[in-house]
Amino acid sequence: MMNVLVTGGAGFIGSNFIRHTLAAHPDCRVVCLDKLTYAGNLSTLSAAMENPNFRFVRADICDREAVFRLFEEERPDVAVNFAAESHVDRSIEDPGVFLRTNVIGTSVLMDAARQYGARRFHQVSTDEVYGDLPPDRPDLLFTEETPIRTSSPYSASKAAADLLVLAYHRTYGLPVTISRCSNNYGPYHFPEKLIPLMIVNALHDKPLPVYGEGLNVRDWLYVEDHCRAIDLIIRRGRDGEVYNVGGHNEMRNIDIVRLICRELNKPESLITFVKDRKGHDLRYAIDPAKIHRELGWSPETPFREGLKKTVAWYLANRSWWEDIISGEYQNYYERMYGDRGPA
Ligand code: NAD
Numbered sequence: 001m002m003n004v005l006v007t008g009g010a011g012f013i014g015s016n017f018i019r020h021t022l023a024a025h026p027d028c029r030v031v032c033l034d035k036l037t038y039a040g041n042l043s044t045l046s047a048a049m050e051n052p053n054f055r056f057v058r059a060d061i062c063d064r065e066a067v068f069r070l071f072e073e074e075r076p077d078v079a080v081n082f083a084a085e086s087h088v089d090r091s092i093e094d095p096g097v098f099l100r101t102n103v104i105g106t107s108v109l110m111d112a113a114r115q116y117g118a119r120r121f122h123q124v125s126t127d128e129v130y131g132d133l134p135p136d137r138p139d140l141l142f143t144e145e146t147p148i149r150t151s152s153p154y155s156a157s158k159a160a161a162d163l164l165v166l167a168y169h170r171t172y173g174l175p176v177t178i179s180r181c182s183n184n185y186g187p188y189h190f191p192e193k194l195i196p197l198m199i200v201n202a203l204h205d206k207p208l209p210v211y212g213e214g215l216n217v218r219d220w221l222y223v224e225d226h227c228r229a230i231d232l233i234i235r236r237g238r239d240g241e242v243y244n245v246g247g248h249n250e251m252r253n254i255d256i257v258r259l260i261c262r263e264l265n266k267p268e269s270l271i272t273f274v275k276d277r278k279g280h281d282l283r284y285a286i287d288p289a290k291i292h293r294e295l296g297w298s299p300e301t302p303f304r305e306g307l308k309k310t311v312a313w314y315l316a317n318r319s320w321w322e323d324i325i326s327g328e329y330q331n332y333y334e335r336m337y338g339d340r341g342p343a
């Protein structure tokens, strides 16, 4: 039985990955280690909790003693690191915790993976490590060879972790892989991020705060497609390699928000243009040719279909997000949007 350690599995993508793995590989044991920060939620894992092949442990990836104890107990074959501070706007507010979790935490996990002989350490990274692309050059895409050139404290911390992962491979021979994916969307997405925030606000007939003119472009991928890519990489990816993951689905923010209004039958007059994000990346676009060629991966969910499924999920799972937005989230929202002012 393959024993897979998933860190950050109570968050958006990690929890989808756990559901995917338990369903696709009944011969897998999955151990989730998560600190349960504001972004982690045990109710997200309630179905997995019923599965005898699943174990949840609450711990911080920076806590060396707790991490080593878990590796000693579980001897995972594979460790997949999703644990991170993941929101760009929060990193602009307070970079420190991003450096701690995203950089130091990754090194602690790799030290344990070395000591206990994991067959693979997989780092879930992001296309943001490549900086941004000019909106008027659709011919330019991020490849694995694109230089690292970060814009935000978040992306700088993720890039630092990537460099450390590659250094552990070169220096210690740790069998590593890295995936750099574009923007995900789908079920269990924390409502501080664009798509779920707009769905939740629209359902309350609240203003839809679009940064700047809404012309920034992101390359959206349905979360299940990302999970399939990681599953393939940890099984068949080559040690020491980076794989870009993306769906050739570039969209301007304003067009996404309009689509959400249409899906929910809400007026576009809810859209409010607010002061832009500092250092706001203009455009992301992934070239996924390598993962397609080497591992046969392709995205399967067209954006319109994925967005419909996502909106339907938020309508059917109100209690999940109502619990979130009734708590500390309100202070966050007030800090971020309260007196932000117009674009
Ligand atoms: P998320 O914020 O929804 O979840 C992060 C999870 O990590 C939470 O469960 C949180 O409790 C946990 N965590 C945070 N700090 C921790 C710590 N110190 N110790 C243990 N657990 C901790 O994030 P997400 O959107 O699911 O992203 C997961 C990973 O994928 C991140 O590494 C992110 O950089 C990367 N990524 C995200 C996207 C995206 O569009 N969301 C795209 C590409 C890559």
Ligand code: DAU
Pocket: 086, 087, 088, 089, 125, 126, 127, 128, 181, 182, 183, 184, 192, 193, 194, 195, 197, 209, 210, 211, 212, 214, 216, 217, 218, 253, 277, 284
């Ligand atoms: O590209 C991958 C990255 O995608 C991941 O590494 C990050 O973890 C993830 O959070 C995401 O980063 P973005 O900054 O692209 O995602 P976010 O949902 O925060 O914003 C998407 C776009 O929408 C961005 O251009 C900013 C804009 N935006 C966002 C919010 C929250 C708005 O216009 N209004 C908003 O209220």
